[in-house]
Amino acid sequence: MSERRAGRVTIKDIAERAGVSKVAVSYALNGRPGVSDETRERIVAIARELGWYPNRAARALSAARADACGLVLARPANTLALEPFYMEFIAGAESELSSRAMALTIQLVRDVTEELEVYRRWWGEHRVDGVLLVDLRVEDPRIEELARIGLPTVVVGGPVPGNVLPAVWHDEEFVVVEAVRYLAALGHDRIAQVAGVEEFVHTQQRTNAFRRAMEDLGLHPETVTTDYTPESGAIATRRLLSSPEPPTAIIFDSDLLAVTGLGVAQQMGFAVPGDLSIVGWDDSLISQVVHPPLTAITRDIAAYGILATRHLLDVVDEQTTGDRETARGALTPRGSTGRPRSVAAGRVGARRR
Amino acid sequence: MSERRAGRVTIKDIAERAGVSKVAVSYALNGRPGVSDETRERIVAIARELGWYPNRAARALSAARADACGLVLARPANTLALEPFYMEFIAGAESELSSRAMALTIQLVRDVTEELEVYRRWWGEHRVDGVLLVDLRVEDPRIEELARIGLPTVVVGGPVPGNVLPAVWHDEEFVVVEAVRYLAALGHDRIAQVAGVEEFVHTQQRTNAFRRAMEDLGLHPETVTTDYTPESGAIATRRLLSSPEPPTAIIFDSDLLAVTGLGVAQQMGFAVPGDLSIVGWDDSLISQVVHPPLTAITRDIAAYGILATRHLLDVVDEQTTGDRETARGALTPRGSTGRPRSVAAGRVGARRR
Numbered sequence: 194m195s196e197r198r199a200g201r202v203t204i205k206d207i208a209e210r211a212g213v214s215k216v217a218v219s220y221a222l223n224g225r226p227g228v229s230d231e232t233r234e235r236i237v238a239i240a241r242e243l244g245w246y247p248n249r250a251a252r253a254l255s256a257a258r259a260d261a262c263g264l265v266l267a268r269p270a271n272t273l274a275l276e277p278f279y280m281e282f283i284a285g286a287e288s289e290l291s292s293r294a295m296a297l298t299i300q301l302v303r304d305v306t307e308e309l310e311v312y313r314r315w316w317g318e319h320r321v322d323g324v325l326l327v328d329l330r331v332e333d334p335r336i337e338e339l340a341r342i343g344l345p346t347v348v349v350g351g352p353v354p355g356n357v358l359p360a361v362w363h364d365e366e367f368v369v370v371e372a373v374r375y376l377a378a379l380g381h382d383r384i385a386q387v388a389g390v391e392e393f394v395h396t397q398q399r400t401n402a403f404r405r406a407m408e409d410l411g412l413h414p415e416t417v418t419t420d421y422t423p424e425s426g427a428i429a430t431r432r433l434l435s436s437p438e439p440p441t442a443i444i445f446d447s448d449l450l451a452v453t454g455l456g457v458a459q460q461m462g463f464a465v466p467g468d469l470s471i472v473g474w475d476d477s478l479i480s481q482v483v484h485p486p487l488t489a490i491t492r493d494i495a496a497y498g499i500l501a502t503r504h505l506l507d508v509v510d511e512q513t514t515g516d517r518e519t520a521r522g523a524l525t526p527r528g529s530t531g532r533p534r535s536v537a538a539g540r541v542g543a544r545r546r
Numbered sequence: 547m548s549e550r551r552a553g554r555v556t557i558k559d560i561a562e563r564a565g566v567s568k569v570a571v572s573y574a575l576n577g578r579p580g581v582s583d584e585t586r587e588r589i590v591a592i593a594r595e596l597g598w599y600p601n602r603a604a605r606a607l608s609a610a611r612a613d614a615c616g617l618v619l620a621r622p623a624n625t626l627a628l629e630p631f632y633m634e635f636i637a638g639a640e641s642e643l644s645s646r647a648m649a650l651t652i653q654l655v656r657d658v659t660e661e662l663e664v665y666r667r668w669w670g671e672h673r674v675d676g677v678l679l680v681d682l683r684v685e686d687p688r689i690e691e692l693a694r695i696g697l698p699t700v701v702v703g704g705p706v707p708g709n710v711l712p713a714v715w716h717d718e719e720f721v722v723v724e725a726v727r728y729l730a731a732l733g734h735d736r737i738a739q740v741a742g743v744e745e746f747v748h749t750q751q752r753t754n755a756f757r758r759a760m761e762d763l764g765l766h767p768e769t770v771t772t773d774y775t776p777e778s779g780a781i782a783t784r785r786l787l788s789s790p791e792p793p794t795a796i797i798f799d800s801d802l803l804a805v806t807g808l809g810v811a812q813q814m815g816f817a818v819p820g821d822l823s824i825v826g827w828d829d830s831l832i833s834q835v836v837h838p839p840l841t842a843i844t845r846d847i848a849a850y851g852i853l854a855t856r857h858l859l860d861v862v863d864e865q866t867t868g869d870r871e872t873a874r875g876a877l878t879p880r881g882s883t884g885r886p887r888s889v890a891a892g893r894v895g896a897r898r899r
Contacts, residue, residue, distance in 0.1 A: 426835075
């Protein structure tokens, strides 16, 4: 360890200031016998005053702990930049870790192959103590591989039958049913869904819930899937609104898709909510600043990140191997939903006030 | 090092498979003499096959390298979640680091005091090799402290007179002047600016450039500052549009502020661009999906993150102590800017085609 940059306080600096040997400082700071209580207190006070911190690499070597958790996102960078979900989730995870003086290490990759390579490297290099696994897929090769290499993992999403790893999830289905029933109660009978990536577990959960809720009401469910990019959301919305009998209400699987859909509707001359009601998932501030502000499925995403991280730290400490469920979303009605124009006109006489 | 979780490959595993001693494996993998070339090749092949990685904690201890760079963001979490700028900047920084098998460590803090504490801890604990300093302030106490403790740093922003740390920056002023002249050429003479946080260097640079460009044209510059939150942007826009002589064009200092301003204008019955032209900074996809799509000052933010990171790694390697300038933004005209209604009507006869 030849290194001694200006300003990084070393054992030697403390020894010089205290007028004792480096060994005495080491004993004092590591809580070992060999120095008097008085000397120990004086050395600890000097270390604190100088701003000394134990070398984490040395500590990690002896403790076999990296004091860091990892998150790998397999997405193109320009999509990520637009997902408020991940910024809020990361903010939650980060707040939990920093309260324990742990770090969050993030890596972006292009695909699952690269993602698995990162996990193997991180684990082999002692870079992380555990990882959060996101964007859970229906047949997810990552689960088996993470279980095989033994890297502590919490799966974010599910529940998935046969998943051998601990998971944190919430009920995606309940609130989709609630949104469909709310739109139907307003008088909508042509309701469509613009969904996210088809292979994701939560997309399938929402799509299945949408289909069942529509069929329960005797309505025809129409779902168009996207890859979450605004381009694909715009194409899906244009296709729906260009059909001979366009929907009078659309549920979008993210806030970015919903704002994009609002733009497409306005550009095509559809009044919102007069001609088209819009409901979006996730309800970041973007949903709230557009005009009209969007009715949204509100989730506490930061709390989801906090819970997932706490659960991961329990897994790392071998305190648990189970699952944890977090609060489901709730529908927040705003200006983008209303009765369809035809119903609003036809029902005027029958309205009760 | 008692630790040996299932799946994490150790020197012992390789030794068992190769039928040699742990010492021989260590010699082979560290490129030291003591084993034959043939044995070395066989051991390296087995290590690769098993997926072995050197323990980074051990390597960091001997190399005095953390193989990580740090980024601290002093912002409330709910604001961060909405800043596409940081997601794109982080994506750029991360892509540069991961191509060198280095990690990005991110921490959110509430204020500068906490931020400085994180730098001191990271440096003392050997957690990072260097940091990127963002949200540069006019009188920034972080510069002196980072220089004092000797943590390699690249300042993102500036240039600031008297800054002793290496910096990466781009010309914020040129494109503001370009935007003002473009709006004036369309016939606008009441142009306002909704600016970001007043203490930030780039806010002052943009505000000064706006004032000079307006005064050069004989126009009165009006600037309202915000804290970058949608709430403050909505208040600023409402105040401007409620005045007796509201502006016919507004330049917003971020895309989120611009989208918020568009929503407020539409809610108040101002047609965009008929009654109000809108220009926004940064031009993330959010600017492009609303209706009308926003005229924006486009920057390659990911490239900014890449350049800043490359520069930081050069600083860490003591290859440079200088500054680097990156490409300035350019104006991208879209549907949110046009001639003001009065001018469009009055000039019809005089239009040349």
